[in-house]
Amino acid sequence: MVGCESGVELTDELTNLWVKKFAGPNCPITTNGVSMSRARRDKYHMGEAVRAAGLRAVQQELFGEGKIGEVKRFVEGCKDEEGNFRVVLKPVASAGSEGVYFASNEEEVEGYYNEIINSTNVFGHLNTSVLVQEFLAGKEYVVDSVSVEGIHKTVAIWEVRISSVPPQ
Known part of the structure; x- marks a missing residue:
């Protein structure tokens, strides 16, 4: 069981190995596998997985070090008629x-x-890129769910209020 975000990819790898070694008719074990591990942890890849599934997704782009000019070009595409x-x-x-x-x-x-860019996050990892997304006005929700053998259950829905959101 994962304790926090930093354990998602490791847990996927461990359960995948566990299934390969121990799963069988008398010991059914399921796993997320590893093919979508990055999308469960990386915010850019989460958005792209949503888009790949045919759903509407936020306009976004990922920028590495020294790319502020490209960031500004992306922002130009987010401007309304008044700029x-x-x-x-x-x-x-x-x-x-x-x-x-x-x-x-x-x-x-x-x-x-x-x-x-190049700061260290709470998990001690270097931020080698910055995700820039269009701002979507409205309520934000976190949905906790669990899926086992194709059965999906929503276990919690949280409304998120971030105090630094600019007024609309």
Whole structure:
């Protein structure tokens, strides 16, 4: 059982090995496998998995070090008719709202990008990239679910309120 975000990929690998070694007719064991491990932990790959499944997904792009010019070009595509925008900048593998920033001008975008890139997250890992997403107004929910042998159950739904969200 995973205790927190940092254990997701390791748990997938361990259960996958466990199934290969011990599963059989008298010992049914299921696993998530490893093919989607990255999408369960990496925020960019989560969004792309949603898109690949044919669902609407947030407009997003991933930027490495020294890519602030490309970040600014992405932000241009998020502007409305008056030239206003809101974007979200975040590390791909943080926890909760750690390192999540909302920007509505180019100075904030550049400042938050520089704050995230090459910083260390709560798990001690280096943030080698910054995820930039369009801001979607509305309520945000976290949905906890469990799936076993094709049966899916929702076990909790949480409404999230992040105090740093800019007013609408």
